[in-house]
Amino acid sequence: MFTMKDIAKEAGLSQPTVSLVLNGHYSICAETRKRVLETAERLGYRRNEIARAIKTGKTNVIGIIGGLQGGYSLDIITGIAEACAASGYFMKLLPVNNLENDPDALGQAARQCVEHRVAGVICRSLKEHALDTLRAELDAMHIPIVLVDSSSHHDWCSRVVSDDFAGIKEGVAFLLKQGHRKIVQVTSPLNLEYARIRADGYLAAMRESGLPVSEDMICEIDTMLELSDNDKHKLAGFLKTNKPGAVICGSDPVAMKVLRICHEMKIAVPDDMSVIGFAGLDYTNFSSPPLTTVEQPFCEMGAKAFELLLRHINGDQKIYDVKLKTSLIIRDSTGKAKEKMVLLEK
Amino acid sequence: MFTMKDIAKEAGLSQPTVSLVLNGHYSICAETRKRVLETAERLGYRRNEIARAIKTGKTNVIGIIGGLQGGYSLDIITGIAEACAASGYFMKLLPVNNLENDPDALGQAARQCVEHRVAGVICRSLKEHALDTLRAELDAMHIPIVLVDSSSHHDWCSRVVSDDFAGIKEGVAFLLKQGHRKIVQVTSPLNLEYARIRADGYLAAMRESGLPVSEDMICEIDTMLELSDNDKHKLAGFLKTNKPGAVICGSDPVAMKVLRICHEMKIAVPDDMSVIGFAGLDYTNFSSPPLTTVEQPFCEMGAKAFELLLRHINGDQKIYDVKLKTSLIIRDSTGKAKEKMVLLEK
DNA sequence: TTGAAAGCGATACCAT
């Protein structure tokens, strides 16, 4: 493993000169320049980012803190990755999975970011209180943080999310256009912040259209992918009571459960009932029928998060709160309302 | 951002002493030890891994090279992540997506690994020829490589894969036990190495059971998730010709296509025909019916890959080729053969 | 235009 010193010796020059050439300074005459580059090439020199970092005090590495689960995290990371690469940055992955069991896991990840002198941190959807640990650790070292896909906003750090409120409203609008009036929501427990926001979007959309709506028209079920007996009872009861023409779900997993229950209850989707999901996860392509869903721009969210982080790294102190537009993917789980003709007549 | 020197000054000690304490050397008396630790705590000292790395010449970072796509890559990374964390290592992500367009993308990733002085590299499923670039770059710097999920084995680096050959055979065995005899395969193009292996597994399983089989009973379709007209024709024709009681697919995406075609052709799964996939991707939970599939142990593969890499980092020169067992997940796309009774009688 | 020397923050060896 050759160093600049080796090149210098080979080329009969001083080591700092080699450094200058290799960093593209123009104060070096073409002749020496050429000699240095040739020897570097010949020896197969590879610059040592570590040594550079220790001197400059800066690394071109950002930390990615957050669980790896969830299906969509890969898209977020992909988005970050592309933006990173374009700016010559690298990602160090700090997976934090067992936040519930180990409350200090996050603090540890943050400390590791500091120890590795990352230039900044992108952090995904963490529980409220956990963030304080993060903040305490990173703020002290002036390492900027950007939150991505985090339901709650803070005035001390930037954040990138999808505009779920608008997204749900778009979904409802689509259902309305299809002639649906009896629209209900099935969603994850409302104490989850994202679920609450999407519920509010649903309520607002309905009210703005002058349709009757109440919290009773929202059914909360587990976030787990598996359909429990509890879920089944609750959902079946809810659907029987409300006899909705359409269901706008708070998430894709929930939508999958709805689809499954419909199948069991012999409710034909979309003929008897339309279903819309939320997220745009891979598997919604493969449900039966393929799910109409509000797609969150995960990739763009990742890219935007990096863009903001880079600004902060470069000294921008402003706090941003970016909401990215969702887009409705229309597939086969939605159709025109049966009662449409009637409604159009009145 | 305080350094050891700062602590030393504060505590009235020398900086090397501080280093010793902070690294847990026992040659330091309790009194000084305490003083150092207290000052470090008070100042909020955080060790500088960069500085440490430059001195020791080693980093506790490994590079992960490979595309982020594919659905299962997240599981592999998760597996690596857990093993990493347990050994105090970190992952630097070097996504290489556009290998086809940019043949040097891989070389660049490798060079970056060198520049960052990673301790080792785990690399995912790359085209044959591309590997040479990787090898040339990393071997020169004595950075060990472990291949994960790569169909072809090399004598110059270790590799971890799932035992697809055995996996397919297990799938076929299950179908046989269900009474099926007329079993065919639908798979990705056979010039893809993984497809070839799985095809061979299918052929072997059939032959070992004394059942008639030939390459004609294998149907190749595109790997793309979208079902093209071409695929449709081919598949429909294939199914009509062979009238199989069961299909063992070379991959989950292919299985999804088969399911969809069956739906269009009004072939009831599993009543008229059983279908088995290969991989165990998320979305196979949600197809209709949920797919019986041969699950590859992606997470374990990642963990194992790191374990091997760590050995190499620690000087082990031996080349390993590890095949991890798959496991059959039985869901609803498979059932007993209709002709079962008949067969049992004879 | 180039070289000499200092220093980044740590480790390691040799003294004391």
Next chain:
DNA sequence: ATGGTATCGCTTTCAA
């Protein structure tokens, strides 16, 4: 048990 000093590979003045 502690301190001195050299060193890692590089960047960065400052002279020459």
